[in-house]
Structure formats: structure tokens, C-alpha cells
Amino acid sequence: MSNYTAPSEDILFTLYELAGMSDIAHLPGYKETTSDIVEAIVDQISSLASEILAPLNQSGDQNGCSIVEGKVVAAEGFVDAYHAFTEAGWQSLSFDPERGGQGLPELIAITSNEIWQSANMAFALCPMLTEGSIVALEAHAIDSLKDLCLEKMISGEWTGTMNLTEPQAGSDLTAVKTRAVRKDDHYLITGQKIFITWGDHNLSENIIHLILARLPDAPPGIKGISLFLVPKYLINPDGTLAEQNDLYPVSIEHKLGIHASPTCVMSYGDQGGAVGYLVGEENNGIACMFTMMNHARLTVGVQGLSISERAYQQALSYAKERVQGTVTGQKDRVTIIHHADVRRMLMLMKAGTEAMRALCYVTAASLDYMKKEADASKQKYHDQRFALLTPVVKGWCTELSQELTSLGLQVHGGMGYIEETGAAQHYRDARITTIYEGTTGIQALDLVGRKIIQDNGRSMNSLFEDIKEVLQFIKGSNDEQLATIHKHLENGLADLQSATDWLLANYDKDIHIAGAVSFNFMMLMGTVCGGWQMARAAKIAAEKLATEVTENESFYKTKVITTTFYTEHVLTRSNSYLQAIKTGSDSIMNLDINNF
């Protein structure tokens, strides 16, 4: 069985040196977030993760969850773990103190998310969905609904879900058919939803379903969809629970991974209609849902980071123990970490994971400036940056996690293919991340279409300036490693600029170009942004090494080596993406459908 220990040193380095945690602590309302507090939080989260959540990861995978008498029963140990989780207050980190939250920065919530998801991704999906539901209700619900639900959700006594997908409506939500009809002060909801994560379970007293549905007089298409709050158990005005609403889990899916996370088919309104309450305005449900989705997309990007970190820890541990083969110049057989190709795989996992962490945290930091920054221009900068990077964090981190968890399995050789080893579980669990909360293709199209073309490249130019600033800082360094890093980042940036110029000049030449180049564009952008953040980290590490002799010396040296590796082995992919982009859509679209 694999263990997990939160990589606290890199987490704190990334928080403070890259994501600017100290500056965030100066934003209004965050002044209590001192570094002592942050360290203590990371420490406590790590303990719960290592001691309670991580040990349930493999058994949860093996035993899964089940439906007993029409209700979902979570995997063994999950109910107790959830109580430990909520009783320690971990659901409430970033939420409004007036509703029982701790009012901590979003950046801290993302950090905690990284650790929960590494420890037990199937488990952590439940609080993650609750988090997204809280965010949507905070932004769009009327006060009486907030009063009824938010405190219970922030405490974790109740959990939340997102109900978007129907059999005919996946990526394309215009096709949603679930109906809502007005009745007195509420609505009656009827329809079937699929792929509802933690759609039913026995962890909490109540479940707040957020559901996309159509009113009878709604306009067709995406502008005719509304968002409703539908509780599993009806809620009395005093907050106590009444009878069960007209809804039930029809079945749970048999999936490739995240077995302990019940993915439900949910039926609403079999007995005449489930009682629901409007969130936001009628026919404006998609906008409300996107509040939730954007949050969830960032967090799913973090899952890519988390599952890669977990897979890395497991592969590293195996590579340090497994004896196999010899190395020239050494008499005895060696542990496989001594073999260069195994080392390459571990370095790729380590470097990729650290690059993801940096990009996730830096992006999450923008959320705090969006919420708390008083200066309008700074706030706008972060707003644009968050919009630009969210699809990259979601798309690139999750795609990279496919490669890294696969390497984790490969390091184990034949043992990696045996389920008991646990490496295969990370590989299977990771595989959902490029699919849910918008597939990679949807992220890539969002990036290329809405965030670059519609924006006419303005946000991209702002990003380029920031990358150039880092290049300027490390330019002409005498340090051979920094010079290497500079060279590759400069090339990567040039490739990304070239791709952007090409896109803006060519996207309107045929209707398929944006879609055809979107995936490679997103991968190029993630690759370069990862390099940008790693280069920042290396620069800071090199400065620390030059100016202070600290106990962290080996950490800083390691950061410079890891960054060098990243630029040599990952950033060097940038030009292949650029070349593919510049071929446009011809060879992708030329084939008649019948000739596939």
C-alpha cells in the first residue's frame, strides 16, 4: 500500500515565493493569515491526509460504493473520515466567517485541495463539489436561500452536487431537457441527470443538488436554462429537515477509476416533481453554473497536480527499494533509482508536478485579488489572468497527469500492472480529469476562442510581458543552469507568441481552424507557462543560494536542477506544438467522413 506525505517544503515555497502569499495576507480581511498560521494549517491538513484519508484510498478503490435499499452507501471508513474532516472545519476554509467560514484566502483552500486530492481523490470530490455549490449560492442565491443552506454546507453537515449532464446533453448543455414548472413559492423539477458525482451517499445529513432545467416558456437553447436548488430532504423554515424530496439515485456507474466516488444517475420528479428553488434569475442558469464550473475547473486542474504527486511518491518509494541490475563501476546490484532511464522518469514526474503546482497556485492567487483587491486596475489584471489561465490549468495539468501517472506505473515494471501495487489506481483515477468539468477539447476551445480570439490577444500580451520580465531577470547569468533555462524559456515564449500571432491572423480563414489548433495551442501554452513559473522558482532559488546559507540549501539546489530538467525535457516540446498549429485545419478536415 502506498503512503502519502504532503510535500510541505515545496508547497510553502510555491505559496510564498511564487504565488505571493505574503502580499495576499495584506489584502483586506486576510491579515490573520500569517506565515505561522499558514504553516500550521498545512501541517494539520497533512496529518489528516496522511493518517485518515490516504489509508482509505486503496480500500475505497477495491470496495467501491453500493446502493442498498435505494440509497448509496459509501466505501468502508468514509463516513468516519468525513466526520473527522468536517469536525476539524476543513470544509469551511475560504468561506464567509458570518456563515461559519474561516475567511481564509482562496489560495489556502487550493493548497488544502491539493493535499486532500493527493490523499484520496475519490473522497475529496465530495467536499470539492460542496465547495463549488457554496460558491454558486453565495454569488447567485437570494438571502433566504442562503440563510437556509449556507451555514450547513460550510460546516460540511450538508454536501452539494452539480447536476448538468443528461444522456443527450454533455458538452452541449443547450440540449438539457429536465423540466421545471412554477408552483407557489417554488418550482417542481422533473427529469433524469447522469454523471452526478456524490449524487447520493450517507456521509452527510442532507444533500443540496444544483440542477439545470428548463421552464415551460423558456426560449430555446442555452438562454432558456435555469438553475435550481433541490434538497434531498426538504428543509423546514427553522432549518430542520422534513420528508425526502421527490428524487432518488437510480444507479451508480461502474467506472475505470475513482471507485469510491459514487457517480449517480439521479431521477427527479417521479412522484410529480421534486421541490426546487430558483438560484439567480430565470433563464440565466448557465451563467450561474459557470461560477461553479470555473471554480471546479481550477480544482480539477489541481487534481492533475495531486494525482501526479501521489503517483510520484509511490514510484519514488519503489525505485529506492527495488533492486535490479547493475551500474558500471559498482560491484553489487543496485536499486533501480540508479538507472538513468528510471531517473529520467522520476525527474519528469517531479519536474512536471512542481510546474503544475506553481501554475495552479499562481492562478488561484488571482482569485483572492479578484475578491479582495481594492485597486480596480489590479483587480482587472487578475480577473483577466484568471480567465486566461483557468482553461490552461484544467486542460494542461490534467493532460500532463496522464503522462506522469503512466510513468509512475512504468517505474514499477511488471508490478505496476498488478492492482495490489496501487500504481494502477492513480493511473485509472487520473483518467477522469481530462473529461469531467469540461473535456480537454472544451477547455482548449474556451482558451482559443473566448480567451484569445474574442479578447483579440490582449490578455496574452499581458502574459507575454510577465514572462519577458522573468527572462530579463535571468538573462546573461553566469550560472550555466540559469543560462540553459533562459535559452529554453526564450524559445518557448517565441513559439507561444508565434502561435498567437498565427492564430489571430488565421482563425477566420475557415470555420475549423480554431477547433483544429486548439488542443496543441493549449498544450503549448501550458508547457510554456509551466516553464515560466519554474524559471521564476529557479531564479529565486539561485538568489537564495547566492546570498544566504540556509538550512534549505539542498531544496534550492534541487529546484534549480529540476527546473533545468523541465526546460530541457518538457519546454523543448513547444516547437512541435507550434509546428502542428501552423498546419491549420487542412489535414485534420480533408478526409471525407466516409473514408475514416
Next chain:
Amino acid sequence: MSNYTAPSEDILFTLYELAGMSDIAHLPGYKETTSDIVEAIVDQISSLASEILAPLNQSGDQNGCSIVEGKVVAAEGFVDAYHAFTEAGWQSLSFDPERGGQGLPELIAITSNEIWQSANMAFALCPMLTEGSIVALEAHAIDSLKDLCLEKMISGEWTGTMNLTEPQAGSDLTAVKTRAVRKDDHYLITGQKIFITWGDHNLSENIIHLILARLPDAPPGIKGISLFLVPKYLINPDGTLAEQNDLYPVSIEHKLGIHASPTCVMSYGDQGGAVGYLVGEENNGIACMFTMMNHARLTVGVQGLSISERAYQQALSYAKERVQGTVTGQKDRVTIIHHADVRRMLMLMKAGTEAMRALCYVTAASLDYMKKEADASKQKYHDQRFALLTPVVKGWCTELSQELTSLGLQVHGGMGYIEETGAAQHYRDARITTIYEGTTGIQALDLVGRKIIQDNGRSMNSLFEDIKEVLQFIKGSNDEQLATIHKHLENGLADLQSATDWLLANYDKDIHIAGAVSFNFMMLMGTVCGGWQMARAAKIAAEKLATEVTENESFYKTKVITTTFYTEHVLTRSNSYLQAIKTGSDSIMNLDINNF
């Protein structure tokens, strides 16, 4: 449930136009292999594959196999399917007619292998292992052993296994501990072997285990290992079966995929020693095993092709049925194959699969020249070429199959993550191919170390000449697509030459360089070789289009488009591999083990 239809048109095109089937039919002993016969064989294989093997693929995955009263029971339907398979004579294709074989070219056996592995990889592993065992016995066993076993194995009445791995001896076979002691005319074998594919089962009357073991007086290391034939049931001199040998399956592994293929822990000699017979000379077992391994490596490379083809067919079928979203200019919602990013994924699957097929078949053709060619220099050419390309076929095709089966799942969106859909099975099944019969790392080291450095680049130079010949043929073409293909192949070849020059000039600068660059070198080489074969195919297709109007016109046009896509989206990766190679081993090895 997914169906499978053998892609006969591309198979026949690849056989005749790329692998030179007509020339092979002129080699001694192959004259009956006319194109009519070959077409009929492909047709019959396809029928059995589609009608009997493919329908058992998903149920085999879901039900797996089990141990009942100490014996392995195959998944439901497998016994009947195996009888249908052997009764039609499919085990015997390429083997000696004097022992009941059909004496057909190895190229035809590889073709049949492609189809079986696509239809049902878990099933096809059983005849594949038998095939490898027959090859080893043909090459190394004394006549009396051949007389006793070969006819039964070639008919498929008995199957064969490879017993190499032990818990402490995986990639490093020097650590084999299984013991063999001489006793009268035979040996007694004692020890435990793991990861024994189809190590026990109820498909056939008897199982011939080929086992690596050590004699008491054997020298240490790799030169002290011998190969033994150990039958499950002892064989009387008249060929009838006697009592069970001293061996049994201890357990079967719970694996990520190929659930219907029993992977056994095998125990030998619990009651004093399993009766075994020496194959080849004492202490020369590794050489004998490599006869088998080289054959198996080619076939596992073919599995990469096969599982990608299967995943492609399933994804294509889904993409043509699933309605989701709209396309500019079309009023109604469309099937997802109309979306550019889905098209990109399908094209990548199609192009990658065809490139693999070409490389596998061309490599297999060398086997026939090695066996039958009278001209010594031609034979030597093919011998060298086969040695050079086998690790590339095994390593690159299986690595590429990870990417392509993952795309197959991705095309399905959320449905891809649901096991009942079947896409996940191909993804899981594919994952073993980069591990068994020598991991990717082992293949890469074989390529770089034994096939390039030890050879001082001679075989590579011969390969370069062949690629240049293709470039020469398509140089200066007026056809825009051929010009694109030429440009990218020229760049790819330059990258491969540059990498080879760099390797030969630098490999001895430190002990880690060969291992450090080996993976990227192998991927670079596979990428370029795939492009080389696709360029040959496009050139031939373009010629056919220019000179004849045939019923295959759309096939040829498709081939040119698919090749263009390959060169734009896959060949363009070559430079990133080259760049990583040229960074050598520093950033891979610089980190102290304690700092990972």
C-alpha cells in the same frame, strides 16, 4: 459492445506495397503464397476474429479467469473459441509443413497476429506464447524433444509458455534462482516463477513450459542460466500423456487489464522436482530464450498496433453516432465527428495506427528473408535490419498505443470512463504492452547500446540510405501534400542523423549517457521510421492516382491525406526528442538520490 472488422484494405496494401509480399512469395518454399491465397487467408482470419474472438473480448474482461481446485479455468467461451481457432489451423501458419505446419511466410503470421490481437488480446496471448515456444524449440531443441512436442504445439493441441521472471529477477535475469539438477536423462526443476502468461488453463491438453534455471555448478550471472522444457503432464515415449508433473499454479494476478489472460505464479518442484529437459546447451539458456524473446518482442509491438486499431474502430463508431453541439453554418446539431478536435483525435489514431502497421509488417518481412533468402548479402541486410528495428517496433508501437488508446477513450467523453462502453478496456489492455517482454527502457537500451553503439552506427547508416531513397523519389513533387511530406521527413531524418552522430560522439563521456538518452532516441527513431513508411505509402498512392483510375481511388487519396497528417502532427515531434537527447545526462543524474 464494440465490434471489430479487420481493416483488410490497408492490411493488403501494406503487405503488398510496403512489405513486398510479392517478392517474398518468390523466396524458396513460399511459391504457393499467391495473392489469391493471401486474400483468402486474411478473409478467413477476419471472419473468425469478428465472429468468435471479438464478441468474447468484453465478457472475458468482465468475468476474467479463476482458479478452481488448483487449476485455472479460462473465461466463459474461451475453450470453444480456442478449439475453433486450432481446428481451423491458425496456430500452424508459419511452421514447418513436416511437423504439420502450413509453411507460410512469417509476414502472414504477423498479419494474422495483428487481427487476433485486435479481436481479443487476452485470448491471442495464448497462441502468441505458443508460437514463441515453437520458435525456440525449433532453433535449439534436440530432435527427440522436437519429435515429442512440436507437432502437438503446432496443431495447438498443446500450448507453450515462457518462464523467466522471479520476484527478484525481472529485467535483470542474472538474478534467476530456480534450480535444475541432473537426474538420469532429464533434470529436476525447483523454484517459483511469476508473471507466467497463460501459465495454466483448460484450453489445451497439455502445456509446455520453457523455464530458465540454474545448474548447481553453473557459473554466476547471465552465463550460468540454462533453458528447460517442462511439460505440465509428462509425456510417454509414444506421445501420450502420463501423470501430472511436479508443478502447479499458485495464484493468478489481479491486473489492470487483459483479465481473461491468466497471469500465473507457478511453483515447480514442491514434491522433489519437476521433470525437465534441456533445450540448447547447458548455461546457454539466455541465448535460447532470446530467440523466443525477439519473436515475442516483434509480436508485442504488433499488439500496440492491434489495440490501437481496435480502439480506433470503437472511437470512430461512437464519433459517427453521438450527436452533440453544432458547427458554424449548419442548423441542426451534428455528430461529434464534425468537430475539428474530435477529427484531430481520430486522425491521430488512424495515422498512428497505419504507421505502426507499416513498420511492423516491413520489419516482419525481414524475418522471411532471414529464413529463406539465398543471397548472403541480402540475408545479412535483413538480419541487421531486423535486429535494429525490433526494439523500435516493440518500444515505439507500444508507447504510441498508450497515447492512441487514451485518445480513443477521450473521444467518448464521459461515456469513455464507464466500463460498459468498452473504450476503457482497450486503454487498460494496452498498458501492459510497454512492460512485458522487456520494458520500454530495456528496448531503448538495446537499441542505443547493442544496435547502434556496439555496431558503430553501420546499421543506422544503411537505414538512412533507405530513407534518403524515399526522399529522393518524392523530392520536387508538384503535389502540395507530397511536398509537405517531403519537408517533414527530411527534417525528421536530419534530426535522427544528428541524434545518431551525437550519440556516437558522446556515449563514452559518462556512464549514464546511453541510458539517459535512450528513451528519447527510441521515440525519435520510431517517429521517423513511421514517417518513412508512411511517405513510401503516400508516394505509391500518389503514383496510382496519377496513372490509373481504380476502384481504390478513395483509399489512395485517404492514404495521402493520412500521411500528410502524420508528418504534420507526429513527425514534427522529432526535434523535441533531439533537443532532449542533446542535453545528455546532466539534468537527469545531477540530483542526489536523497533530494528526490
